[in-house]
Amino acid sequence: MKPVRHLHSRTIVLAHENIDTDRIIPARFLTTTTREGLGRHAFQDWRYRSDGSPDPGFVLNRPEAAGAAILVAGRNFGCGSSREHAPWALLDAGIRAVISSEIADIFRSNALKNGLLAITVAEAEHRFLLRHPGLELRIDVAAGEITLPDGGRFGFALDAFARHCLVEGIDQLGFLLRQEQAIQRHEEMHG
Amino acid sequence: MAGRTLLDKIWDAHAVAPETAATPAVLYVDLHLVHEVTSPQAFAELRARGLAVRRPARTLATMDHSTPTLPAGADGTPPFVTPEAAEQVRTLRANCREFGIELLDLDSAQRGIVHVIGPELGATRPGMTIVCGDSHTSTHGAFGALAFGIGTSEVGHVLATQCLLQRKPRAMAIEVRGRLRPGVDAKDLVLHIIGRIGVDGGTGCVIEYRGEAIRALSMEQRMTVCNMSIEAGARAGMIAPDEATYAWLRGRARAPQGEAWTRTLAHWKTLYSDRDARFDRVVEIDAAAVRPTLSYGTHPGMVVDIDSGVPQAGNALQQRALDYMGLRAGSRLAGTPVDVVFVGSCTNGRLSDLRAAAAVLRGRQVAKGVRMLVVPGSAAVKRDAEREGLDAVFRAAGAEWREPGCSMCIAMNGDRVAPGQLAVSTSNRNFEGRQGPGARTVLASPASAAAAAVAGRIADPRDYVVAEAVA
Ligand code: SF4
Numbered sequence: 001m002k003p004v005r006h007l008h009s010r011t012i013v014l015a016h017e018n019i020d021t022d023r024i025i026p027a028r029f030l031t032t033t034t035r036e037g038l039g040r041h042a043f044q045d046w047r048y049r050s051d052g053s054p055d056p057g058f059v060l061n062r063p064e065a066a067g068a069a070i071l072v073a074g075r076n077f078g079c080g081s082s083r084e085h086a087p088w089a090l091l092d093a094g095i096r097a098v099i100s101s102e103i104a105d106i107f108r109s110n111a112l113k114n115g116l117l118a119i120t121v122a123e124a125e126h127r128f129l130l131r132h133p134g135l136e137l138r139i140d141v142a143a144g145e146i147t148l149p150d151g152g153r154f155g156f157a158l159d160a161f162a163r164h165c166l167v168e169g170i171d172q173l174g175f176l177l178r179q180e181q182a183i184q185r186h187e188e189m190h191g
Numbered sequence: 192m193a194g195r196t197l198l199d200k201i202w203d204a205h206a207v208a209p210e211t212a213a214t215p216a217v218l219y220v221d222l223h224l225v226h227e228v229t230s231p232q233a234f235a236e237l238r239a240r241g242l243a244v245r246r247p248a249r250t251l252a253t254m255d256h257s258t259p260t261l262p263a264g265a266d267g268t269p270p271f272v273t274p275e276a277a278e279q280v281r282t283l284r285a286n287c288r289e290f291g292i293e294l295l296d297l298d299s300a301q302r303g304i305v306h307v308i309g310p311e312l313g314a315t316r317p318g319m320t321i322v323c324g325d326s327h328t329s330t331h332g333a334f335g336a337l338a339f340g341i342g343t344s345e346v347g348h349v350l351a352t353q354c355l356l357q358r359k360p361r362a363m364a365i366e367v368r369g370r371l372r373p374g375v376d377a378k379d380l381v382l383h384i385i386g387r388i389g390v391d392g393g394t395g396c397v398i399e400y401r402g403e404a405i406r407a408l409s410m411e412q413r414m415t416v417c418n419m420s421i422e423a424g425a426r427a428g429m430i431a432p433d434e435a436t437y438a439w440l441r442g443r444a445r446a447p448q449g450e451a452w453t454r455t456l457a458h459w460k461t462l463y464s465d466r467d468a469r470f471d472r473v474v475e476i477d478a479a480a481v482r483p484t485l486s487y488g489t490h491p492g493m494v495v496d497i498d499s500g501v502p503q504a505g506n507a508l509q510q511r512a513l514d515y516m517g518l519r520a521g522s523r524l525a526g527t528p529v530d531v532v533f534v535g536s537c538t539n540g541r542l543s544d545l546r547a548a549a550a551v552l553r554g555r556q557v558a559k560g561v562r563m564l565v566v567p568g569s570a571a572v573k574r575d576a577e578r579e580g581l582d583a584v585f586r587a588a589g590a591e592w593r594e595p596g597c598s599m600c601i602a603m604n605g606d607r608v609a610p611g612q613l614a615v616s617t618s619n620r621n622f623e624g625r626q627g628p629g630a631r632t633v634l635a636s637p638a639s640a641a642a643a644a645v646a647g648r649i650a651d652p653r654d655y656v657v658a659e660a661v662a
Contacts (some may be wrong), residue, residue: 016508017508018390018391018490018492020490020620020622022620022622022623022624022625023622023623023624026624026628027256027601027602027603027625028602028603028628030228030256030257030603031228031257031273031275031276031278031279031603032231032275032279033231033232033235033278033279033282034231034232034235035232045623045624045628045629050610050628050629074508075391076390076391076394076424079390079391079424079490080326080421080620080622081325081326081340082229082324082325082326082328082340082341082342083228083229083342083343084229084232084324084342084343084344102391102394104391104394104424105360105394105395105424105426106326106340106341106342106426109341109342109345110342110343110344110345113342113344113345114344159215159358160212160213161213161214161215161356164213172344172348172356173236173240173344173347173348173351173352175356176217176348176351176352176354176355176356177242177351177352179207179208179217179352179354180352182207182208182217183207183217183219183352183353183354185207186207186219187219187353190204190219
C-alpha cells in the first residue's frame with residue numbers, strides 16, 4: 001500500500017445521517033470481479049435521475065465538487081453491508097477521506113485497508129464541518145490533526161495500528177503473514 | 192478476578208497474539224464462509240502474491256447473491272440476469288477449483304444462502320469464530336459462536352493466514368425479560384430492539400441476547416434475532432448455547448459424532464457469561480410489550496408496532512424518509528396498500544418462517560394485484576417445505592415458489608421490486624433502493640408479510656393467525 005501521510009483538499013458535505021452502503025454503491029453493481037471502475041456508480045441513485053442524466057442538484061454533480069477529495073458526512077456513515085465495494089467506489093470517484101462523528105465498524109475497517117482515510121471528529125467540530133462545505137482542510141495523519149484555512153486545528157480519532165499502517169504504507173496481509181510461527185503454535189495447541 | 196463474558200471466553204481461546212495499544216489481536220478463524228460477490232478480488236490478491244489458502248478444510252464456499260431463483264432452462268443454463276452475474280459465479284467455481292476449496296455449487300443438494308446452510312450442515316457450532324464477507328454473518332452467533340462480517344481484503348487475510356487483525360469489541364447485553372405474547376414473532380422482537388437502541392446503538396459492540404424470552408426462542412428464531420444485530424450497528428450478536436442448541440446440532444452432517452460429540456458437548460457447556468461477568472452496556476427489554484412490529488422508514492431503526500401511528504418526523508431527513516415511503520406521520524401502517532410481498536432471506540427464509548407464512552395463506556388467496564414471492568433459504572429448506580406441502584399452499588394461494596437464494600432481499604439476481612412499488616419483506620434492510628431502484632420496503636415477520644399478501648394492505652397478523660387457531 002502507498003503511504004498516506006497528508007491530504008490537502010476541499011470538502012464536500014453530505015449531511016444525511018446513516019448513509020448506508022447500498023446508497024454508496026447499490027447492490028446491482030456488485031456483480032464485478034475487479035476493484036476498478038466502481039466510481040461512476042458511487043451514490044448512483046442520488047447522482048443520476050431515472051433517465052440516466054446527472055441530477056444537477058446533487059452535491060457531487062456541482063462544479064464546486066470537482067477535485068474535492070474530502071467527504072464530510074452525517075453520523076453513522078457506511079452502515080449496512082460489509083461490501084468493500086463501498087470504499088473502492090469512493091476512492092475511484094476521487095474521494096480520499098471521509099470525516100464524520102461516527103463511522104460504521106466494517107466500513108471503516110475496509111476503508112483504512114484501502115488507504116481511504118475514514119476518521120471521526122468530536123461532535124462540535126463535526127457540526128462545524130457540516131455547516132461549512134468547501135473548506136480547504138489539511139489532514140496530517142501522523143499528527144492526527146486537521147488544520148482549517150484560518151490556522152485553527154483539531155484532532156481526529158484513528159486507531160494507532162491503522163495510523164501506523166497508513167503512514168508507513170504497511171500492508172496488513174504482510175503483517176499477518178509474519179505471524180506464521182504464532183499461528184502454527186496456535187494450530188498445534190487447538191487442532 | 193471478575194467473571195468472563197461469553198465473548199471473552201471465545202476471544203481468549205482464539206487469540207493467536209494478544210492485542211496491545213499499538214497492534215490489534217491476531218484472531219484465529221475456525222470457519223470461513225465464502226460467496227461469489229465478495230471473494231473474487233481476494234482470490235486475485237492471493238494469486239498476485241503467489242499465496243495458497245492456508246486451511247482449505249476450514250473454508251466453505253457457496254453461491255447465493257447473484258444466482259437466479261428461476262429454474263435452469265432446457266439447455267441446463269440458469270437464467271442469470273446479466274453476463275456479469277454469470278461470470279461472477281464462474282469465477283467462484285474456478286477459484287475454488289484452483290485453491291482446493293469445497294464449493295456447494297448450484298447443483299448441490301446442500302447449497303443455499305450462506306447463513307442458512309452453515310447451521311443446517313452443523314458447520315456452525317458453539318464457541319467457534321466464524322467469518323464471511325457478508326455482514327449478516329452475525330446470524331451464526333445464535334449458536335454461541337463469535338461470528339461477524341468482514342470485507343474483501345480481510346477475506347484475503349483469512350484465506351492466506353486463517354487469521355484476522357482485530358481489536359476486541361465491547362460487550363453489550365440485551366436482557367429480554369418475560370415472554371413474547373402469542374402472535375408475536377422473533378422478527379417483531381428484533382425490530383423492536385433496533386427501534387429502541389437505534390441503528391448505531393450497537394456500534395463497536397458484540398451484543399449478547401439474554402433472558403427468559405431469548406431462552407424460549409427456537410434456534411431458527413434465535414438466528415432471526417442474531418441476524419439483525421448488524422442492523423443495530425453491532426459487530427455480532429450471540430446467544431449462549433443451551434439444550435435447544437445441542438438438540439438442533441445433534442446428528443447434523445458436519446457436527447461431531449459419537450465420542451467426539453460427548454467431548455465437544457462438555458466444552459460447549461462452559462460457554463456462557465459468568466454470573467459476575469461485566470458488560471460494557473446493558474439494555475433491558477420487556478418482551479410482553481412487543482407487538483407485531485414493522486419498519487416504516489428507510490432504515491431498520493424506523494419501526495412502529497401495528498397498533499400505533501407512524502411517528503412524527505423529528506428532522507428533515509426523517510421527513511425525507513416518510514416522503515420516500517409515501518407515508519404520513521400519525522396514520523397507522525395498517526391499511527397501506529401493498530404491491531409486492533417477499534418471504535425469504537437469511538433473516539426469515541428457514542422452514543419455520545415458511546410454515547408461519549403458510550399458516551396465514553392456507554385456504555386463502557393472495558389479493559388481486561399483489562405479487563408474492565416465496566424463496567426458501569436453502570435447497571434443504573425447499574425440500575423440507577415441499578415434503579410438508581408448503582409449496583402447494585403457496586402456489587394455491589397464488590404466490591410464486593422459487594429456487595433458493597438471496598433474491599429480493601438484495602435484488603442482485605433480477606428479482607426486484609419496481610420503482611415506487613411498496614414491498615412487505617421478511618428481509619433485513621429497508622434502505623432506499625435496496626430491493627431495486629425506487630423500491631419502498633417495509634420489513635416485517637413472515638406472518639405479517641403473509642397477512643399483507645392476503646389483505647392487499649398492511650394488516651395485523653394476529654387477525655389471521657388467531658382466527659386460524661380458533662377455527
Ligand atoms: S439474504 Fe440478504 S442479507 Fe442475507 S446474505 Fe443474502 S443478501 Fe445478504
